[in-house]
Amino acid sequence: MLRNDITVAIRNAVMSELAEVGYGRLSIEAVARRAGVGKTAIYRRWSNKLEMVLEIITEVAGRKVPLPDTGSFAGDLDLLMMIVSKALQHRVASQIIPDLMAEAARNPQIAETLQKVLRTHQQAVGEKLVGQAIARGELPENTDPDVAVDLILGPLYWRLAVARQPIGDDYLEKLSAAVLGSLRGDAKK
């Protein structure tokens, strides 16, 4: 029986290595070194780097974020933005996610995995949020959930994970107000 403490140590080491050197430079030997285990312990669990990383990020990202439902679209939006911005401000996450996203452009398996654990979930959140808002009459019926998701997540991702600019206290408020305005009035087909 594989020892669980060893598995956990490896998992943590992989996340740290991913953050530090990225997928491209990640090496099994470095993971073993950092985890304080032998290479054999790793090869006993996975047969290569890709399989190992895919399994681990699936496991980590699998912890679903609860869908917000505060009763109003504005409330949902604020909450969602708070959750996302918190997540993207975690040091490890903000290093690993853009790195894997870039890697996904060349590796179909990584792309598929990320799509599964991130994009699908986002889409669900977006559709639910927009659907509820339309049902309540807070948004026009022809609001495009696709555009809405891009409008909500794009600026945050851009700011936090790409430009890496700090956000002030009022930034989230301004942003959510802007998004709200854009969807409410003018995202017509």
Place this chain on the structure above:
Amino acid sequence: MLRNDITVAIRNAVMSELAEVGYGRLSIEAVARRAGVGKTAIYRRWSNKLEMVLEIITEVAGRKVPLPDTGSFAGDLDLLMMIVSKALQHRVASQIIPDLMAEAARNPQIAETLQKVLRTHQQAVGEKLVGQAIARGELPENTDPDVAVDLILGPLYWRLAVARQPIGDDYLEKLSAAVLGSLRGDAKK
């Protein structure tokens, strides 16, 4: 005197290699192979992989995009979005940019260079656009150019370079309408 055709061949090879394997895995030997030159020709020009890449991306990105000025904010916005979306749909650009962005998180020199060639320019564009629009009375005076830039570039970058979803004919129109609405009415402090 260093031969210019060789320099150009190397430059192209670096860009292709960056797109294909990313900065992390880029090797001098692979660049030389692809360019059909000897390693010596490369080391005669630069002393490092980092130095080489920095010089080349600076050169490439240095070709400035002209600031749009169509006479109306809506027109400027449409034009800017068209330019950016075109750029982000180029295969090589959409591979290299996210990769270098991710790498920038670990390498201060890359971060600085990208900041110089991308962020600074964006900021200038954003400030000019918003400034003009305010002067014309098309946007409220307290519009935050920072938020505006994020709102304009974020969704496009997210969609094209991160999620890598194709955009339909009407997507840009919808998006620009949404951004316009958000800035015009509700990005108040």
Place this chain on the structure above:
DNA sequence: AAACGGCGGAACGCAACCGTTACGTCGTAG
């Protein structure tokens, strides 16, 4: 008490790449 199995460590042969050097070729400037 004995057998089993996961463990770390060490070493294996192999491949890629580093940055440097020596050499011979070839085009061009003088």
Place this chain on the structure above:
DNA sequence: CTACGACGTAACGGTTGCGTTCCGCCGTTT
């Protein structure tokens, strides 16, 4: 016609990582 200098090729010793194998240790199971 000569000298120079950039070029490609090849080889250098050294490092890193691959994936595999063998070993001895040690806790658990039986």
